[in-house]
Amino acid sequence: MAKLKAFLRDTDGFYLLLIAACSLLSVTLLLSWCNSVSPAPAPGFWKFLVKYRVALIQLLAVAAGLSCALIISRMDYHRMTPLWITYTAAIWLLVLLTFLRAGPFGVSPGDTGAYCWIRLPFGLALQPTELAKSSFILTFSLHLYAVRHTDAPLAVAALIAHLLTPVVLIHLQGDDGTALIFFVTGLVMFLSVKHKLRYFIGTAAAALAAVPIVWQLMAGYQRARILAVFAPGRLDSLTLESILYQQNQGLAAINAGGLFGLGLFKPDTTYIPAANNDFIFSHLAEVMGLAGCAILILLLAGILYKTLSIGIRSHDFRGRTIAVGVFTLFLAEAVINIGMNLELMPVIGLPLPFFSSGGSSLMGAFLCAGFILSVKRNSFSEKL
Numbered sequence: 001m002a003k004l005k006a007f008l009r010d011t012d013g014f015y016l017l018l019i020a021a022c023s024l025l026s027v028t029l030l031l032s033w034c035n036s037v038s039p040a041p042a043p044g045f046w047k048f049l050v051k052y053r054v055a056l057i058q059l060l061a062v063a064a065g066l067s068c069a070l071i072i073s074r075m076d077y078h079r080m081t082p083l084w085i086t087y088t089a090a091i092w093l094l095v096l097l098t099f100l101r102a103g104p105f106g107v108s109p110g111d112t113g114a115y116c117w118i119r120l121p122f123g124l125a126l127q128p129t130e131l132a133k134s135s136f137i138l139t140f141s142l143h144l145y146a147v148r149h150t151d152a153p154l155a156v157a158a159l160i161a162h163l164l165t166p167v168v169l170i171h172l173q174g175d176d177g178t179a180l181i182f183f184v185t186g187l188v189m190f191l192s193v194k195h196k197l198r199y200f201i202g203t204a205a206a207a208l209a210a211v212p213i214v215w216q217l218m219a220g221y222q223r224a225r226i227l228a229v230f231a232p233g234r235l236d237s238l239t240l241e242s243i244l245y246q247q248n249q250g251l252a253a254i255n256a257g258g259l260f261g262l263g264l265f266k267p268d269t270t271y272i273p274a275a276n277n278d279f280i281f282s283h284l285a286e287v288m289g290l291a292g293c294a295i296l297i298l299l300l301a302g303i304l305y306k307t308l309s310i311g312i313r314s315h316d317f318r319g320r321t322i323a324v325g326v327f328t329l330f331l332a333e334a335v336i337n338i339g340m341n342l343e344l345m346p347v348i349g350l351p352l353p354f355f356s357s358g359g360s361s362l363m364g365a366f367l368c369a370g371f372i373l374s375v376k377r378n379s380f381s382e383k384l
Contacts, residue, residue: 011073012310012376018302019069019369022354023062023362025296028264029284030055030357033276036269054276054357057124061359065366072370076378077318081142088135092166094118094128098173106173113219114175114349129170129178130351130360133185134367136166137325140186144193145318151194159190176222177348181332188328189321225346246273247343250282254341261289276357278349281341300334300353303369310376319375326368329353 034052049056097118098106104119118126143162147155163186170179191199215223221243227234228243235243253270256262262269264287275283284292304327311323330353337352339345351361 011070011373012306015303015306015369015373018299018306019354019366020066022299022303023066026280026355027055027059027062029280029287029355030058030276032264032287033283035265036267057359058357058362061362065363068363069366069370069373072367073373073377075374077322077371077374078378084135084138084142088139091128091132091135094126095132095169098128108174114173116170116173116175127358127360129173129175130364131367132166133182133329133364134371136182137185137322137329137368138371140189141318141321141325144189144321148193148317163187163190175349176218177350180348181329181350184332185325185328189325192324193321229343229346244343246279246347247340249273250279250341251343253282253286257286257289259289260291261285261287263287277351278337278347278356279341280352280355280357281338296355304331307372310372314375314379316379319379322371322375326372329368
């Protein structure tokens with residue numbers, strides 16, 4: 001027992017408890033969702049597996065992800081550079097394979113227009129860009145560390161190229177939501193290190209100049225989604241109704257939940273496309289009400305607070321930049337995803353960290369959490 005207490009204290013047991021609580025609540029919600037999608041009794045073991053397949057895959061991903069986080073937490077991130085390089089090369093090779101768009105590579109589930117999946121046996125699929133998020137944070141923090149003492153134009157240009165390369169690749173896959181997350185994460189990491197006024201002014205000027213270019217690069221349906229939320233008057237009523245259907249269904253579910261919700265495992269919940277994934281927040285609001293939403297937000301806020309506080313208390317450069325990257329990643333995904341559910345943001349296909357179904361996104365989140373635990377355990381003073 002003493003060894004267990006020492007392990008939890010050394011590893012930050014409260015952080016582990018927060019991510020485990022989020023993940024177990026996610027599995028519970030997905031069991032509820034599976035029951036609402038297929039409420040009829042499922043006699044027999046195989047029929048049970050088919051009925052609750054999504055929730056069972058999530059449970060396996062939680063077990064695997066938590067194990068990986070614990071293993072990474074015991075490793076010193078300062079001495080993992082060779083492993084980072086190997087991991088990054090393997091992940092981005094998988095990303096490049098999606099551009100083949102042949103056989104199992106470059107699959108677009110549900111005709112979303114994002115060809116970023118690799119089909120696996122038994123009806124499973126892998127989204128390499130979800131795993132690439134953690135590799136990007138690690139390699140970009142290492143790059144920032146390498147040029148920490150210089151503002152030479154070539155060094156800054158190399159950082160910008162490091163930031164924009166994955167953004168462009170993921171845009172070419174058709175997954176602009178994930179590309180946006182990479183860009184925001186890298187930009188905040190960059191500005192947390194290069195925090196001179198000229199960089200903030202340059203970033204603002206570049207952003208303003210890029211807006212019309214990015215708008216033209218967007219597909220028609222992407223522009224329609226943005227207009228539907230921010231300028232609905234520019235769309236005809238039929239287009240607006242079609243674009244907002246998913247979000248309207250999500251809002252209907254949220255309104256139906258009231259204060260304490262309709263209860264878990266109810267067979268008559270509101271139909272919401274992708275309620276197990278992008279719109280898990282709406283399903284939670286319906287079955288657990290405003291009280292359940294408050295629990296979810298408090299759990300995520302606790303993870304964000306612990307992530308940032310571990311980074312602030314870190315005594316070395318890389319530990320802080322890794323924590324800033326993970327904090328930004330989790331915060332951006334949570335804010336955008338919940339905003340999508342509340343019809344405050346356009347739908348761009350982003351998961352809610354530790355809650356949305358999907359082994360790739362869940363494993364990516366656990367990898368990031370493992371690196372934060374490694375920072376907490378292995379941070380030490382170094383020359384800045």
